[in-house]
Amino acid sequence: MPSKKPYKFQDLVGKKIKYTTKEKRIIRGLKPLVGGEWEGKIKPTSSIQRKERDELKVAIKKKLYKIQGHYCIYCGCHEEHTGMTLHREHVLPKGVVYYPEFMFEDYNLVLACITCNNVYKKTFDCGTGEKTNYKKNKFSIVHPYFHKFKDHIEFYPKNGNVIIRHVKYSRKGKATIKLFDLDSPNRTEKRSALIMKNEVKVPSSYDAILKTILSSKYVK
Numbered sequence: 001m002p003s004k005k006p007y008k009f010q011d012l013v014g015k016k017i018k019y020t021t022k023e024k025r026i027i028r029g030l031k032p033l034v035g036g037e038w039e040g041k042i043k044p045t046s047s048i049q050r051k052e053r054d055e056l057k058v059a060i061k062k063k064l065y066k067i068q069g070h071y072c073i074y075c076g077c078h079e080e081h082t083g084m085t086l087h088r089e090h091v092l093p094k095g096v097v098y099y100p101e102f103m104f105e106d107y108n109l110v111l112a113c114i115t116c117n118n119v120y121k122k123t124f125d126c127g128t129g130e131k132t133n134y135k136k137n138k139f140s141i142v143h144p145y146f147h148k149f150k151d152h153i154e155f156y157p158k159n160g161n162v163i164i165r166h167v168k169y170s171r172k173g174k175a176t177i178k179l180f181d182l183d184s185p186n187r188t189e190k191r192s193a194l195i196m197k198n199e200v201k202v203p204s205s206y207d208a209i210l211k212t213i214l215s216s217k218y219v220k
């Protein structure tokens with residue numbers, strides 16, 4: 001078995017989960033999506049059983065693991081280093097006052113770690129309120145399915161650390177780094193340690209090695 005990388009920063013451009021006919025029927029049966037259909041009780045008027053909805057959510061997670069692996073889509077850490085299993089994350093929040101319509105939208109679903117999901121992003125609205133056509137939203141952060149991260153975010157080694165910064169003039173890159181605190185000392189040290197497969201801070205003499213590793217494996 002090839003060894004797992006502890007870190008991978010990626011976008012999902014060109015990838016997408018696919019629903020089966022049965023899954024599409026379940027989603028249709030849960031409509032109208034007005035908030036609350038993702039968890040908790042099923043509307044008494046719905047033709048769908050709670051068990052079917054819950055199995056759909058398990059299937060969604062499996063599909064997401066297939067296209068993005070076990071890496072948080074926002075910070076790049078492997079699940080094993082995030083303290084918990086990854087969460088299903090809605091890029092546009094699914095709450096009643098946000099975008100419940102897009103609860104099962106394929107482009108709106110990713111996997112993220114508990115820190116990115118619960119500490120940083122929470123219900124942050126990165127869209128522009130367009131609730132009919134998902135893609136008509138102008139996203140304020142780098143959208144995993146629509147934007148190539150390399151157009152917005154870059155990495156470089158400095159003093160043994162893997163530094164992250166936004167590509168010049170990229171407001172999405174800047175907003176993403178700020179939202180998830182990706183350039184904080186803590187997150188920078190963790191990223192650097194994971195990339196060097198080492199729990200300690202790496203010496204600056206490793207900059208050249210880091211540069212090679214970054215370009216070949218971890219950032220794509």
Ligand SMILES: [Zn+2]
Nearest residue numbers: 072075113116
């Ligand atoms: Zn994360």
